[in-house]
Each structure stands twice: as structure tokens, then as C-alpha cells.
Amino acid sequence: MTTTHNLGFPRIGHRRELKFATEQYWRGEIDRDTLLRTGRELRERHWKLQQAAGLDLIPVGDFSLYDQVLDHAVMFGVVPRRFGHAGGPVDLDTMFRMARGRAPTGTPAAACEMTKWFDTNYHYLVPEFETDTRFALSSEHLFEQVEEAGALGIPVKPVLLGPLSFLWLGKSRDTRAAPLALLEQLLPVYGEVLERLAGLGADWVQIDEPILTLDLPAAWHKAFESTYHRLQSAPVKLLLTTYFGALQDNLCLAANLPVAGLHIDAVRAPEQVAAVADWLAPHKVLSVGSVDGRNIWRTDLSAALDRLEPLREALGERLWIAPSCSLLHVPVDLGQEDRLDAELRSWLAFATQKVEEVSALKQALDRGREAAVAALQASDAAVHSRARSQRLHRPEVRERMARVDARMSQRQHPYSERARVQHQRLNLPAFPTTTIGSFPQTDEIRAARRDFKAGRITAQAYDDKMREQIAYAVRQQEDYGLDVLVHGEAERNDMVEYFGEQLEGYAFTRYGWVQSYGSRCVKPPILFGDVVRPHPMTVEWARYAQALTDKPMKGMLTGPVTMLQWAFVRDDQPREETCLQVALALRDEVTDLEAAGIGVIQIDEPALREGLPLRRDDWTGYLAWAARCFRIAASGVRDETQIHTHMCYSEFNDIIEAIADLDADVITIETARSDMELLDAFHDFDYPNEIGPGVYDIHSPNRPEVTQMVELMRKAAQRIPAARLWVNPDCGLKTRGWPEVEDSLRNMVTAARQLRRMQ
């Protein structure tokens, strides 16, 4: 028999029950027991659902009230000093204070840092190691959950983040507490955890080491061997799980570690399966991740079986099957998407459906394809309809892609010449001031959008309301004395959704939520087909806004890479082709804006950096197509039209070449928190175009002082010639309130004026 299992299930619940319960708990509306009960109910529901689907082993320990990496820190007693934890069991509110800085009880303190989990849109809390970090088993949660599942008759496979990945994901400000140096101290606690799990009857334990798909420094590589030799003595069988990519140079290492089984990602890296099977010792289990845990497409079961059947021949019962990675990254249940059309729906599988797919594969492997005939027929039918659908394959889009030539990804003249005509046309002062696009999304705006969506107000009434908001934002900006204005994005719910809703080729779900961090969930659109722009998307708003002022009005678009990165993207063609389609649609929008008299157009690419592949070798290829797509979107305009881009992060050192390659006339970036030091990368590279380094942090409600901003800009001018500097905030203002926006921007304009006088 083939063994089936899962690496992790989404914990938020099909209606985001966990989000609502934790937020109620934080607001003091429900007590601890009620929150914990919601957690228990969700676990039970999800375990039973996986059991009913027929999985042989079900993950326990993948559930978390906030974040699974934080849970590990808590389990090992890694609580930074500032939370005043005296040792012993870590309580719920201490955990929440580490996550969010505050909780219903306990003194507030600065929250732990949050960062992206590999190349996903999930964010984990970074474990913080200090000189006096001592590891000690400090939480019973994992064991309690194992007991809980056992009592329900669930075939339990506890899940742990492996010691090396745990340390790798952590950080330390103190070199004496460098993560790897802590390994010796940490391993006994892992030993203890494994003992306890064995005591609770666990046979297999899943131990995740996703860092095995990264470029690992030699010391870390080496540490794997000693670590797993030590853990070998534990009285359980370890299934070492790797995912998100190929093992590549870590393949021999992973295949030879003294564990009972190895899980590999056969969706992202199908090419590695044969080599791993060859390398694996004859007594070890090979778990083949065959169902995509990172995307929402239905598995082509017949194709998967074509690959699995020979493996089954070769490995016999040592073949296990599972999703490629934890299903945390996909929505819970397609069953509730009652508004998707039947055709599109038939192409999809969410977490609930994915465990059923794993089960169907098992049926077919163990009892022949006839045994899973219904599942196979449905899968084949979906594959065929998707391959032939007119919505996916639009000849006009294909023809246009074929006609793309090198000229289309280049502006008419180099920046130095463009700058001359742009400056003549715009006639801006030195240190021109602008903002990043959005102004406060007030309750009034949100209420109007809700009313409109619910049919309580007409499209006309909604439009009027938005125009009123835009007019207000324009008047305010004129009053503050800003130089390049924006319309304020009142009409946009979200910077991707707004465009996706107007483009053909994108679809939206009702409940397709995935956890982004803590209680925050996102609902990525589905980019399923060839992208067509049936009509202009922003032109009327921009034209309206420009008519209200003599100052230049900046048009505002979301760039092709970001449109891709924040969606579930079709998997039947390379991502770069899909990106090119979006770029072509945006190119038409850009030229339409130009034709409507808009002289400055910003194309936001906040997600460019997060699209970077996990392996360094793949960076160049990605950055080349990403930059080319951006330029295709941007380059249909005349020299005198000024193209801006915006990115809200502050790490440019390793991608500065690609940033220059975008050839945007102006780039606005986040810098306020880095004290302008990040401009060193631009300086060292001799970055040739204009830059607007953010002079204040929009994430904080604090009003920035004039002197503070002047000082920052002077630091900027030490690195970039003043003639190429702009003055702007770090990012959009949609999350702020008008009073603070007003104070902050008035101060910012005053700062710019002082800088001009100082020249």
C-alpha cells in the first residue's frame, strides 16, 4: 500500500473563523478559553476532513494561533528579554506580545520582526537570539494537540520545524549568539521533544528542513550531518521534508542523512525525483510531493500517475505521496465558491480538494486506475477544457506577443535627453515634492464601496462620491503646496484587485483567503487566462483629476510584476509570458493616459523584489524578464512623458542593476527608517536617473519634523546629486487619517522649500 499524508493544512478556517476569534480576543470581547475552543474546533474539523479524504497520516502541530515559527520559539523558550519572561511555560499573552507588541495582559514591548517565509506571501516571526538565550522546553501545546488528535482517533504525524531551519530563520544582534553557534544547545531540546512525542505514541515525525532547497554556506551544510546523527537516536522515525524547490547541490546530503524518510517537492522540481530515488538508501521512504501546495490548479492526475507508477514499481511501499508543501498557502475549500462559473471552477482545487487528489492517486496506484475512475475522468475533463478554452487562448493576444520587438522595451531616447524635455515641460522647482499615490481610505469611502457592491447605491451615485473624494484630495494637495499631485486612489479597493477586476483573464473568489501573517489574510485573484484590457481602466479618473488643477497630475498604475506576484498565476505557460501579457495591457493604459494629457505616470512595482527566486543562479533570468516587462509597459510614450516607479522596501544592494535596467525617469523608495544609507547602493552604482527617497515613515502615526526631513535630504544629497532628488513619503497614505496626513505633508513641503533656499 502507498502511504498518503499531508504536510500542513490552512488553519484560518473556511470562513476565517480563526481571524475573527483572535481579533475578538485581542479586543477583549472573548476570553482565552473561547479563543482556545475555536482553535480546537478548527483543528478537529480539519483533521477529520483529512481523515475522511482517506489520508493515512495527518499532520498535527501545523496549527497555530498566530505563526508556527513563533510557536517553535515559544516551545524552546526563546523569548527576548524585553518581554520580561522569567522562564518556565510561556503564556498565551506573552506569545501575542511577541507577535504584536501588545496583548490583553502584560506590558507592551516592541514586537518581534516579521519577514517573508521563503518565496511565499506568508510572513513568519523571526526568532531573536540573545547572548543569554537558553533553550528549554517551555510549552506543552504540541503534546496537547497530539493527545487531542489521538483521542479523536486521528492517525497522527507530529510536525516540527527542523533545528537548522529554525536557527537559519532566526537572527541575532550579538555575534556571540550567532544562530549556528546555538545548535549544540538546541539539540537536546529537540531530543526531548522527540522523546515526548514517542511517549505519546507517535511513530513518524515530520521534520521540516526547507532550507535544504537554498544555497547553503558550507558550515550549515556540514551541520546537517552532525545534527541528524544526533537526532537519529530518538525513538521515532523522522520524515525529513524539503519543499519550494530542488535540492540541487544539497541532494546527496539530504538523501544520505540518517533519517527514515525524505520528502521532496516534485511540483516545483520534477526533474529531481529520479536522482533522489537513485540516491536514497534502500530502506528509506521517499515522499513525493505531487499535488501543488502553492497554487490553486487542479492536479492533472493522469500525468501525475504516469510519473508515479514507475516509482511505485521501483520503490514499492516505500513510495509515499503528499502535496508538495504545506497547504497553508492555498485557500481552504473550493466547495463554497458558488459564484465562479462552472468551467473555471472545474480547473481549480483548494486545500480540501488537494487532499482528495492525494487520496485518488493512492487509489489508482494501489488498485489500478479503474479504482479511481471518477476522479481521473473529472481531472482529464478539466485538463482538456482548460487546454482548449477560448478564455485561456486568445489569438489576438498571441499575435501581439509575437510582434513584440526590442524597440517596444525602450524609450525613444536615453534618460539624459528625456530629462531635458521633461524638465522643460513640467517646469518643477528643485527638490520637487510628490506623494506615492493613495490618500486616506476613509470610512466614508469604504461605506460607499460596500453600498455600491451590495446594490444599495447606483453606479452613478458611487462615481459621484469618488469624484467628490478626488476633488477633496486635489484641493488639499494644492493647499499644502505639493508640486506633482495624485488623484488619491479613492476608487481602488486594492492595487491589484482594482486592475484585475477590469482585465479579462483574471477571476476573483468569494472566500479564497490565505493567511498572510497572524490574523491578516489576503484573497489573491486568479490569473487564469490570456490578459486583455477591454477598456481603459484609470483614464477617466485621471482626466477628471487633472482638470481640477494646473499642477501636473500623476497617473497611477500597478506594474506587471506586482500584478503577477500578488495573484495565483496560471501554470500552463512560463510566468514571464503571463507577465508580458499584463505588460502589454498596461502599455495601452499608459499610452491612453498620455493621450489624455497626463504627463507623469507612475507604475508601482512593490513586489519586484519578492519575486526573486530562492536560488541565486536564477536571479539574473528573473530580473531580466521582470525589467523587460516593466519597460514594455512603460515605453510606449514620448520622451516628454515622465515615468515614475515606486518600491516600498529598502534593500537595493543586490538588485541595483535591475533597478537601473527599469530605466524609470524617477523612482520613489522607502528610506526613512534606514537613515538614507540605502542610497549608498545607488551612489556606488552611479545610478543615473532621479530618485525620491522617502523622508518619512508612513507606517507610524507620528508627524515628521521639518528639521528631521531636511536633515535626511541633506544626507541624501551627499550621495545623489541634488538636481536628481525628489521629496516624498515612504509609501502611500491610504492607512492614515487626514489630520496627520495634512500635518506631515505641510511639514514635508516646508522642508523642501528650506532645501531650495539652502542651495
Ligand code: GLN
Ligand atoms: N500607489 C500605491 C499607494 O500609494 C502604492 C502602494 C504600495 O507601494 N504598496 O498606495
Ligand code: ZN
Ligand atoms: Zn509603497
